[in-house]
Amino acid sequence: xxxxxxxxxxDRRWIYLLIALSxxxxxxxxxxxxxxxxxxxxxxxxAMEALPEGSTIMIPFEIxxxxxxxxxxxxxxxxxxxxxxxxxxxxxxxIGAGGPxxxxxxxxxxxxxxxxxxxxxxxxxxxxxxxxxxxxGMGTSIRSIYPTDHSGTPLDSLPIMQTVDRYDxxxxxxxxxxxxxxxxWISIVGARFGAKIGAGVTAVMAPKLFxxxxxxxxxxxxxxxxxxxxxxxxxxxxxxxxxxxGAQSLVHLVIIAFIVLGNIGxxxxxxxxxxx
Amino acid sequence: xxxxxxxxxxxxxxxxxxxxxxxxTNPAIERVSGDFLNWVxxxxxFTILLGVVSIAHANWSKIQRRKEGWPYAVVLRVFRxxxxxxxxxxxxxxxTVYDWLFTNLQAPMMTTMFSMLAFFIASAAYRAFxxxxxxxxxxxxxxxxxxxxxxxxxxxxxxNLPDVTNWIMAVPNMAAQRGIIIGAALGAAATALRIxxxxxxxxxxxx
Amino acid sequence: MCxxxxxxxxxxxxxxxxxxxxxxxxxxxSPGSLFNTDRVNALLLMLAFCGAVLYFIRSSQRGKEMYIRxxxxxxxxxxxxxxxxxxxxxxxxxxxxxxxxQAETFAGLAVLGKIAKITARxxxxxxxxxxxxMPLAAASEVVREAYTDAGKPDAFKPDMxxxxxxESFGFSAAVNGWMMREKPATNIFLGQFHAESLLMAETGxxxxxxxxxxxAQPEQLPFFxxxxxxxxxxxxxxxxxxxxxxxxxxxxxxxAQDIFKITLTVLILAxxxxxxxxxxxxxxxRSWFEVx
Numbered sequence: 001x002x003x004x005x006x007x008x009x010x011d012r013r014w015i016y017l018l019i020a021l022s023x024x025x026x027x028x029x030x031x032x033x034x035x036x037x038x039x040x041x042x043x044x045x046x047a048m049e050a051l052p053e054g055s056t057i058m059i060p061f062e063i064x065x066x067x068x069x070x071x072x073x074x075x076x077x078x079x080x081x082x083x084x085x086x087x088x089x090x091x092x093x094x095i096g097a098g099g100p101x102x103x104x105x106x107x108x109x110x111x112x113x114x115x116x117x118x119x120x121x122x123x124x125x126x127x128x129x130x131x132x133x134x135x136x137g138m139g140t141s142i143r144s145i146y147p148t149d150h151s152g153t154p155l156d157s158l159p160i161m162q163t164v165d166r167y168d169x170x171x172x173x174x175x176x177x178x179x180x181x182x183x184x185w186i187s188i189v190g191a192r193f194g195a196k197i198g199a200g201v202t203a204v205m206a207p208k209l210f211x212x213x214x215x216x217x218x219x220x221x222x223x224x225x226x227x228x229x230x231x232x233x234x235x236x237x238x239x240x241x242x243x244x245x246g247a248q249s250l251v252h253l254v255i256i257a258f259i260v261l262g263n264i265g266x267x268x269x270x271x272x273x274x275x276x
Numbered sequence: 277x278x279x280x281x282x283x284x285x286x287x288x289x290x291x292x293x294x295x296x297x298x299x300x301t302n303p304a305i306e307r308v309s310g311d312f313l314n315w316v317x318x319x320x321x322f323t324i325l326l327g328v329v330s331i332a333h334a335n336w337s338k339i340q341r342r343k344e345g346w347p348y349a350v351v352l353r354v355f356r357x358x359x360x361x362x363x364x365x366x367x368x369x370x371x372t373v374y375d376w377l378f379t380n381l382q383a384p385m386m387t388t389m390f391s392m393l394a395f396f397i398a399s400a401a402y403r404a405f406x407x408x409x410x411x412x413x414x415x416x417x418x419x420x421x422x423x424x425x426x427x428x429x430x431x432x433x434x435x436n437l438p439d440v441t442n443w444i445m446a447v448p449n450m451a452a453q454r455g456i457i458i459g460a461a462l463g464a465a466a467t468a469l470r471i472x473x474x475x476x477x478x479x480x481x482x483x
Numbered sequence: 484m485c486x487x488x489x490x491x492x493x494x495x496x497x498x499x500x501x502x503x504x505x506x507x508x509x510x511x512x513s514p515g516s517l518f519n520t521d522r523v524n525a526l527l528l529m530l531a532f533c534g535a536v537l538y539f540i541r542s543s544q545r546g547k548e549m550y551i552r553x554x555x556x557x558x559x560x561x562x563x564x565x566x567x568x569x570x571x572x573x574x575x576x577x578x579x580x581x582x583x584x585q586a587e588t589f590a591g592l593a594v595l596g597k598i599a600k601i602t603a604r605x606x607x608x609x610x611x612x613x614x615x616x617m618p619l620a621a622a623s624e625v626v627r628e629a630y631t632d633a634g635k636p637d638a639f640k641p642d643m644x645x646x647x648x649x650e651s652f653g654f655s656a657a658v659n660g661w662m663m664r665e666k667p668a669t670n671i672f673l674g675q676f677h678a679e680s681l682l683m684a685e686t687g688x689x690x691x692x693x694x695x696x697x698x699a700q701p702e703q704l705p706f707f708x709x710x711x712x713x714x715x716x717x718x719x720x721x722x723x724x725x726x727x728x729x730x731x732x733x734x735x736x737x738x739a740q741d742i743f744k745i746t747l748t749v750l751i752l753a754x755x756x757x758x759x760x761x762x763x764x765x766x767x768x769r770s771w772f773e774v775x
Contacts, residue, residue, distance in 0.1 A: 012399040012689065019398050033428030036438050065383030066390040066652050097650065098383055104370050130317040133310050151369070179677070204702050210450045226426055249427040251394060256420055258402040263416070266406045299526055301519045323616035330619060330646035389652035390678065396685040404709035453701040456717035460699030462743055463721025464586035466536050466736035471589065475732045478592045479583065479621040
């Protein structure tokens with residue numbers, strides 16, 4: 001086999017091996033690069049900063065366990081920022097399989113780290129079936145949809161819920177999502193009920209949301225690991241996402257290297273054929 | 277499946293009512309449309325039985341005939357029974373056996389499948405991004421710019437790369453996506469209209 | 484035909500009754516009004532679009548010729564089934580991973596009916612895995628009916644349409660495993676797809692199948708384009724059943740979509756020009772299209 005043929009037809013297992021090494025090695029030998037903050041990430045940060053201390057915000061966790069490596073870092077960064085500003089957080093999830101557990105875990109761990117108390121500083125409303133009915137219903141009364149929190153405690157007995165019963169009572173919604181529910185948060189909660197919405201989504205979803213950003217229906221977007229890393233930089237707490245960017249950088253470079261090699265082989269073989 | 281005029285009439289009335297509810301803020305109409313949506317959830321819940329029966333049938337025949345890989349069908353049945361028993365016996369809330377099984381078995385498996393995308397996109401990109409034509413070359417160059425622009429190394433190579441990447445995502449990419457979305461939305465609207473009017477009966481087995 | 488007319492008449496009557504309701508006109512701003520006048524523009528656009536679809540369907544039914552551009556992906560369908568027949572292998576068809584409430588699922592199922600007729604005709608094995616139970620029930624009926632129409636009702640086996648898993652990554656794991664074991668000759672992915680699109684398409688490529696895909700999800704299109712031989716983009720998915728069947732109900736709808744798209748393009752261009760040249764009434768023009 002000629003060298004050009006080798007370059008154009010690498011066994012895909014070699015590619016997989018190099019990708020695996022690019023992900024694993026930065027975990028043992030961390031590499032970090034200075035992160036530049038994009039406008040769409042800064043807008044979310046600015047929106048949160050503009051709220052007075054003690055404001056109440058809503059953070060829905062519309063994420064499946066499958067995308068956690070990408071979405072959890074940005075979720076944690078947003079929750080940390082909220083707790084740093086002493087915001088109260090009302091959370092829920094329209095993902096029945098795993099959503100409430102993820103919400104519970106992230107809020108408890110970050111809440112404990114900041115000395116926040118469940119029911120006073122944050123609440124997990126849990127899951128209710130039929131997200132369209134849930135999102136629409138909460139516009140008139142959260143209690144009509146969630147009479148109790150995730151563990152069955154009546155909302156009326158929770159201090160945080162004394163002043164909250166509809167979207168009008170929360171000052172900002174930061175929707176974390178890995179699926180189409182984000183568009184319902186924008187079109188129902190944002191457009192219909194007038195809530196200010198920011199989005200934290202997977203990197204592959206972010207381009208689709210630029211339309212809403214342009215139209216002013218979204219305040220800002222945190223897109224995937226990079227969005228999370230940028231946010232960690234803004235709140236000056238580089239953690240999971242910043243570390244993950246080392247692996248992401250290396251993987252991107254490996255993919256580019258393979259594309260370049262493939263093209264060198266392709267162009268060379270085309271020239272060889274033309275010469276023959 | 278029932279194929280007479282009744283399902284067509286139900287589809288027509290439900291469809292028209294949901295259209296009406298979009299144009300109304302009347303509380304009674306909103307309440308009824310909310311009920312319609314709740315019925316969807318309830319009906320969906322019952323249809324899961326269809327899936328359970330289908331998978332049970334396929335697996336049972338595999339085990340009976342000792343087809344290749346039949347022990348995996350046994351594993352599937354054991355775990356499905358385990359999830360069912362744990363879910364029905366003490367619920368699915370945080371701290372239950374069901375939640376433990378979900379968090380420690382299913383969630384890592386789902387995450388693993390999602391992470392496979394990194395490997396698959398690498399091999400697909402290597403194979404697909406070849407400078408065969410002018411358009412393919414443009415696609416190739418754009419992909420490399422965006423990949424570099426999304427990582428800090430790109431910024432180190434050229435400080436303008438992140439801005440160029442953002443422009444590609446926000447302008448040409450967005451324009452193309454909007455075009456696709458508009459066309460697809462019209463297609464979806466025409467399909468919905470055919471369903472409401474009973475012209476489209478694919479779901480009843482009639483093309 | 485009479486049934487169609489009645490249906491159209493009832494639909495029009497319901498909508499017009501709503502529009503004409505005197506209470507609606509008076510209580511424009513009331514939060515509990517029967518008709519939300521903030522959405523008059525949406526109603527007019529909807530009526531115009533529905534009218535156009537019904538008009539062109541009727542025109543097509545009356546025999547008016549309607550041209551539909553050839554779609555290479557669909558021209559490859561019959562070849563793909565022929566290839567599977569020659570190789571003695573299966574045709575894999577996935578009607579998306581969306582539930583039955585998605586129009587893309589219906590578009591996929593409509594094409595499934597046409598393809599099942601071809602596989603029935605050639606006695607080619609067919610496999611239709613489904614993610615959700617409702618598309619499973621619908622797909623079963625579609626395939627059963629196609630085999631009956633092809634005169635081979637006994638060739639239909641319930642296991643052809645199979646529930647794999649109720650979660651997309653579990654589903655793609657099951658489908659990928661099946662592809663690597665069974666090595667299907669042709670994979671057809673038509674419907675709504677999400678993150679699992681590349682997992683299945685790349686595995687299908689590794690398994691050596693000819694692959695035809697189509698979805699209206701813009702973020703999944705690059706993956707299909709990279710991993711499949713043919714890809715239907717956005718509305719082409721909805722045009723697929725028209726192209727394969729040439730039935731008036733599909734052809735008319737495609738024609739109306741085209742007319743409406745041209746109209747929207749003109750309106751977008753006008754809006755862009757008014758805004759660019761700062762025409763005094765650009766804001767008014769824009770407000771006509773705002774839906775509250």
